[in-house]
Amino acid sequence: MHTPRLPLLTVFGLGHLRPAPGTWGSMPPVVLAGLMIAAGLGPLEQPFIYMGVLIAVMVIFSAACIAQGDIAEATYGKKDHGNIVADETAGQCITLMLVPAAGLASPLLAAFSLVLCFLSFRAMDIVKPWPGDSLQKLPAGWGVLIDDLLAGFYAGLIVQACALLVLA
Numbered sequence: 294m295h296t297p298r299l300p301l302l303t304v305f306g307l308g309h310l311r312p313a314p315g316t317w318g319s320m321p322p323v324v325l326a327g328l329m330i331a332a333g334l335g336p337l338e339q340p341f342i343y344m345g346v347l348i349a350v351m352v353i354f355s356a357a358c359i360a361q362g363d364i365a366e367a368t369y370g371k372k373d374h375g376n377i378v379a380d381e382t383a384g385q386c387i388t389l390m391l392v393p394a395a396g397l398a399s400p401l402l403a404a405f406s407l408v409l410c411f412l413s414f415r416a417m418d419i420v421k422p423w424p425g426d427s428l429q430k431l432p433a434g435w436g437v438l439i440d441d442l443l444a445g446f447y448a449g450l451i452v453q454a455c456a457l458l459v460l461a
Contacts, residue, residue: 301357301379302365308378316415318378322350322385323411326392330403337397344390351386354379355438362434373429373437381418384441384448388414391449393456406452413451417444 303309307317329335329343336343357379365377373380388410396406418441421429425440425447 299361299365299368299377301354302361302377304354304378304382308376314375314378315381315418318381319385319411319414319418321382322347322389323407325350326389326410327404327407330397330407335397335403336392337394347386347390351383354383354386355442358383358438359434362432362437365437366433372433377437380438380441381414383438384418384443384445385411385414387442387445388448388452391446391452393453396452396456406456409452409455410448413448413455414445417447417451422447 300306304318304321307321308314310317326335326343326347329339329346333339334342334346358377365374366372368374369376389407392406392410395402396409397403417425421440421444425443428440428443429436431439
């Protein structure tokens with residue numbers, strides 16, 4: 294079966310990787326955030342650049358979900374097929390924007406915080422706490438995307454709570 298190319302929805306092919314394509318789709322923003330922090334462009338040193346880049350990534354991949362959701366559903370015969378991982382990329386950006394400044398005070402804390410952002414997002418994306426599961430019923434790309442944006446927000450709250458517990 295020939296399927297049309299959906300590079301943004303599959304995050305340039307990461308959605309085709311197995312196992313756990315959603316995990317692969319969640320990685321690019323974490324790597325990007327880590328590289329920005331290592332280059333001195335993190336939220337402590339250059340908050341407008343850090344946030345601007347993550348917002349741009351989130352908007353681009355969110356727009357892809359919304360604009361191509363119908364095409365993806367028709368192509369894969371399913372609303373949120375595993376190959377579609379742009380929603381994970383967008384949702385992970387929210388968690389990374391909510392990382393607390395105290396969690397980036399040293400390279401070790403920054404690495405720990407990035408791993409925590411990644412793991413907490415994956416957990417929230419899999420568990421889909423209320424109302425995430427019901428949001429998947431929204432039409433086309435909206436149903437693919439919104440639950441992951443909410444998962445990103447919930448994961449950000451987890452990261453914030455962990456920072457309060459660890460750094461208190």
